[in-house]
Amino acid sequence: MRTMPFLDLPIVAAPMAGATTPRLVAAVSNAGGLGSLPVGYETPAAIHALIAQVRGLTARPFAVNLFVGTSVAVTAAELERAHERLRPYRAALGIPHPAQPPANALNFDEQFAAVLQARPAVFSFTFGIPEPWVLDACRSAGIFTIGTAKTADEAVALERAGVDAVCVQGYEAGGHHGSFLAPIEDSSIGTLALVPLAVDAVSIPVLAAGGIGDGRAVAAVLALGATAAQVGSALLLCEESGASPVYRRVLASDAVKRTTLTRVFSGRHARGVRNRFIDEMSGAAEIAPYPHQHWLTRDVRSAAAAQERPEYLSMWTGQAVALAKPLPAAAIVAALVADARAAAAAASGILVRTGQRA
Numbered sequence: 001m002r003t004m005p006f007l008d009l010p011i012v013a014a015p016m017a018g019a020t021t022p023r024l025v026a027a028v029s030n031a032g033g034l035g036s037l038p039v040g041y042e043t044p045a046a047i048h049a050l051i052a053q054v055r056g057l058t059a060r061p062f063a064v065n066l067f068v069g070t071s072v073a074v075t076a077a078e079l080e081r082a083h084e085r086l087r088p089y090r091a092a093l094g095i096p097h098p099a100q101p102p103a104n105a106l107n108f109d110e111q112f113a114a115v116l117q118a119r120p121a122v123f124s125f126t127f128g129i130p131e132p133w134v135l136d137a138c139r140s141a142g143i144f145t146i147g148t149a150k151t152a153d154e155a156v157a158l159e160r161a162g163v164d165a166v167c168v169q170g171y172e173a174g175g176h177h178g179s180f181l182a183p184i185e186d187s188s189i190g191t192l193a194l195v196p197l198a199v200d201a202v203s204i205p206v207l208a209a210g211g212i213g214d215g216r217a218v219a220a221v222l223a224l225g226a227t228a229a230q231v232g233s234a235l236l237l238c239e240e241s242g243a244s245p246v247y248r249r250v251l252a253s254d255a256v257k258r259t260t261l262t263r264v265f266s267g268r269h270a271r272g273v274r275n276r277f278i279d280e281m282s283g284a285a286e287i288a289p290y291p292h293q294h295w296l297t298r299d300v301r302s303a304a305a306a307q308e309r310p311e312y313l314s315m316w317t318g319q320a321v322a323l324a325k326p327l328p329a330a331a332i333v334a335a336l337v338a339d340a341r342a343a344a345a346a347a348s349g350i351l352v353r354t355g356q357r358a
C-alpha cells in the first residue's frame with residue numbers, strides 16, 4: 001500500500017482556519033497522525049510565531065497550510081457596494097461602519113516565504129496550484145507537498161504539477177471548498193464517489209476528506225484506496241479546538257442538520273451551518289469575490305462571535321459533525337483508528353460469510 005513517511009496512523013487533522021490551535025496540531029501529531037496548522041489568514045510574523053508554538057509542543061512532523069490561487073480583480077465601486085450591503089449588520093451589532101472598505105492585507109509570496117523559512121515537514125494548500133517555483137522550493141527544502149482537489153481532473157492537474165500527494169475533498173466537507181478548474185456545481189462530488197475516481201486517476205497518495213465523522217468512515221475511505229483520512233469537523237468540538245463558545249454550542253445543537261454551501265462570508269463557497277446572514281445575503285448581487293468579501297465581513301464575524309450572536313457568524317462545518325465528540329484530540333484519533341479496525345473487520349466478516357454461502 002502507498003504510504004506517507006510521517007504518518008504512523010492513517011489520520012490527518014484538517015487545517016481549520018478559525019478553529020485549529022497549535023495545541024490541536026501538536027496533539028494530533030503526538031498521537032501518531034498528522035496535525036495541520038492553517039496560516040492562510042496570518043501575517044508572516046504570526047506564521048513564525050504559530051509554528052514556533054507548535055514546535056514547543058511536539059517534535060513530530062506537522063503540516064502548514066496556505067490558500068493559493070489568484071485573487072479575482074475587483075473594482076472600487078464593486079467593493080464599495082459590497083461594503084455598503086453590510087451596513088445593517090454592523091448597525092444590528094452596534095459596531096461602526098468603516099469609512100473605507102477593509103482591504104486584503106495579505107500577500108501569498110510573503111506568507112510562503114515565512115513557511116519556507118520555517119521548513120515544516122509538510123506544506124498543504126487549497127484553492128489551486130501554486131506557481132512552479134513554490135513547489136520547486138519545497139522540493140529543494142525537503143518539504144512534502146499536499147494539494148487539494150475537488151475532482152479527479154484537479155487531482156491529475158496537481159499530480160502533473162509535481163505535488164507529492166493530493167487531498168480530495170468531497171461535497172460533505174466543512175469549510176471552504178477548494179475547486180479551481182470547474183464551477184462549484186461541477187465540482188460537488190460526494191466523498192464515496194470521488195475517492196475511487198481520484199485513486200484510479202493518479203499514482204501519488206490520495207487523502208480523503210469530507211464527512212468522515214468516525215472510524216466507520218475512515219475504514220470506508222481506506223477501502224476505497226485512500227492512504228489516509230483527513231478529518232476536520234470530527235475535531236471541531238475537541239478540547240484543544242479553538243472554536244468559540246457560541247460556535248461550539250451551535251455545533252452541539254440540532255442546527256447542524258442544516259448545513260449549506262455559501263459564498264456570502266468570503267466570496268468563495270464554504271460549507272457551514274445555515275443562519276440568518278446566509279439566508280438574507282444568498283443571491284445578493286453585492287458580494288465581492290474572494291478574498292475581498294472575507295476582509296469586508298471580518299468585523300461583522302468578530303463582533304458576532306464576541307457578542308454570541310450566531311445569526312451573523314460563519315460556522316463552518318461538514319455534514320457529519322453530529323458525530324463529533326468533546327474529547328481530547330488524542331482520544332478522538334485513537335477512537336477513529338480503533339473503530340476503523342472494527343468496521344473493517346465487520347465488513348470483512350460479512351464478505352467471508354457471504355462468500356462461504358456462495
Ligand SMILES: Cc1cc2nc3c(=O)[nH]c(=O)nc-3n(C[C@H](O)[C@H](O)[C@H](O)COP(=O)(O)O)c2cc1C
Nearest residue numbers: 014016017038126173174175210211232233316318
Ligand atoms: C472550520 C473549518 C475551517 C477550515 N479551514 C481550512 C483551511 O484553512 N485550509 C484548508 O485547506 N481547508 C480548510 N477546511 C477544510 C478541511 O481541510 C477539510 O476539507 C474538511 O474539514 C473536511 O470535511 P469534514 O469537516 O466533514 O471533516 C476547513 C474546514 C473547517 C470545518
